[in-house]
Amino acid sequence: MTVLRVGIVGCGEVTQIIHLPALRQLPGQFAVTALCDVSSTVLEGVAADLPEAAIYSDYRQLVVDANVDVVLVANPHAYHTNVALAALEAGKDVFIEKPMSMTFSEADALAAAESRSGKTVQVGYMRRYAGAFVEAVERIKNDRENIRFARVQDFIGQNRIIIDDTSRVVRGSDIPEDAISEHSRLSEERLFEAIGTNDPILSRAYGLLLGLSSHDISAMRELLGMPQRVLHAAVRQGGLYITATFDYGHFVCEFVTGIDQIARFDTYLEVYGEKSVTRIDYDTPYVRNVPARLSVTEANGTAGVRQIVSFPSRLDSFVVEWRAFHGHLTTGSKPKTTIADARQDLEVFAEIMDYLKERQTAKITNVAS
Numbered sequence: 001m002t003v004l005r006v007g008i009v010g011c012g013e014v015t016q017i018i019h020l021p022a023l024r025q026l027p028g029q030f031a032v033t034a035l036c037d038v039s040s041t042v043l044e045g046v047a048a049d050l051p052e053a054a055i056y057s058d059y060r061q062l063v064v065d066a067n068v069d070v071v072l073v074a075n076p077h078a079y080h081t082n083v084a085l086a087a088l089e090a091g092k093d094v095f096i097e098k099p100m101s102m103t104f105s106e107a108d109a110l111a112a113a114e115s116r117s118g119k120t121v122q123v124g125y126m127r128r129y130a131g132a133f134v135e136a137v138e139r140i141k142n143d144r145e146n147i148r149f150a151r152v153q154d155f156i157g158q159n160r161i162i163i164d165d166t167s168r169v170v171r172g173s174d175i176p177e178d179a180i181s182e183h184s185r186l187s188e189e190r191l192f193e194a195i196g197t198n199d200p201i202l203s204r205a206y207g208l209l210l211g212l213s214s215h216d217i218s219a220m221r222e223l224l225g226m227p228q229r230v231l232h233a234a235v236r237q238g239g240l241y242i243t244a245t246f247d248y249g250h251f252v253c254e255f256v257t258g259i260d261q262i263a264r265f266d267t268y269l270e271v272y273g274e275k276s277v278t279r280i281d282y283d284t285p286y287v288r289n290v291p292a293r294l295s296v297t298e299a300n301g302t303a304g305v306r307q308i309v310s311f312p313s314r315l316d317s318f319v320v321e322w323r324a325f326h327g328h329l330t331t332g333s334k335p336k337t338t339i340a341d342a343r344q345d346l347e348v349f350a351e352i353m354d355y356l357k358e359r360q361t362a363k364i365t366n367v368a369s
Helices: 013-024 040-047 077-089 104-117 131-140 159-166 177-195 200-210 212-224 317-331 339-368
Strands: 004-009 030-036 054-056 070-073 093-097 121-124 147-157 229-236 241-247 252-260 265-273 276-282 293-300 304-310
Touching (some): 004 013, 013 030, 013 040, 013 159, 040 054, 093 317, 104 177, 104 339, 131 265, 131 276, 131 293, 147 159, 177 339, 200 212, 200 339, 241 339
Parallel strands (some): 004 070, 030 054, 093 121, 147 252
Antiparallel strands (some): 147 265, 265 276, 293 304
């Protein structure tokens, strides 16, 4: 089996807790050969366990390393497109963490670069690779016309509450000031391009959609298809709580999300049919090998109910998606989480933000009058 050499850009908590253990679990398929981070503390701490890996403080040096076949893009959102474009330009395949990009122009630039390079980009939507989710898609895909209602919910405690209690993470306070300033500038530029305003509440809401909610909306799209339109959306608590209602024609899907201080994941997708209810529950990805669970509730005789809760494997969904990526690269097949697929998340987010902006404008107008 071909061993692909991985260069990692961004060595923070996601890389340390999730990606590196997943790659170590696949030694016949991947080997980490290069690392890059702007924090020398983080870079040196992670490299201590990977003495064979080259280390870089500039991603532009990593992507041209001849000992790198695949680039994992796991640095801050605002840089995802820059790094992925540089990697494609250098002839590397790319595994890019969600969100793939912040704006449509970035997504379109990535699609063009992938086409020119002939390389493959896979977007890191690990929830869609979970065994329970795959089984749910199979259950529902030929029966969507009988769906009566759907709900997508994602309430979580701040990640650090769970991480600090369960993992050792190397963090650095030595990021250069110019790098911090550049990140702030680029983030603000991309946010304004995406939503057309500097409003802090709407900017925070869009950031939540890009981060946490990209998992939810991406999974919703595969399970139910693209919604026809946004019927309603609201934002509260300074942008940290969002609700939306999606029109699917013969049914609606309610979406709710928010971040609090409780160390748990209250995260699921639930689909109501006439004779059964299908639900996928997720737990935190920061505790590895906790499987998503599929629950099916259906009639049991004329007046009874039967519920089956299952999962097909404890294999971590990050391992599953990395293994799938290897298969695509070695066989020439295409992943389901492509650039074009991820761009559809931006379409949904844009419609939510347009609705929120219209409501905000109407509220200001009413107050003024």
